[in-house]
Amino acid sequence: MREGATMKSLQIIELPDEVYDVIENRARQTGRSPAEQAAEMLARSAAEELREATLMEEIRKDREEMARKGVYLTEEDIQSAIDWGRE
Numbered sequence: 001m002r003e004g005a006t007m008k009s010l011q012i013i014e015l016p017d018e019v020y021d022v023i024e025n026r027a028r029q030t031g032r033s034p035a036e037q038a039a040e041m042l043a044r045s046a047a048e049e050l051r052e053a054t055l056m057e058e059i060r061k062d063r064e065e066m067a068r069k070g071v072y073l074t075e076e077d078i079q080s081a082i083d084w085g086r087e
Contacts, residue, residue: 015023020034027037066072073081 023038023041024034026041027034030037030040032040
């Protein structure tokens with residue numbers, strides 16, 4: 001959680017049995033209550049979405065800057081960059 005963040009309550013009224021079972025099993029493994037485990041899982045998921053949104057915004061800005069400079073990448077350039085990033 002980011003520093004200085006405020007906390008808000010969220011009451012989940014109904015969950016499918018399969019979802020609750022996953023939360024309950026994971027809570028048992030970690031020693032948390034099901035509510036604490038659900039909060040942890042939701043926080044982790046939200047953080048991942050925020051990172052992805054931030055990354056997508058950075059990519060958009062980079063593409064706009066490249067277009068302003070007249071730099072265009074071929075499909076091969078893009079694939080090469082993806083392959084290089086995986087290494």
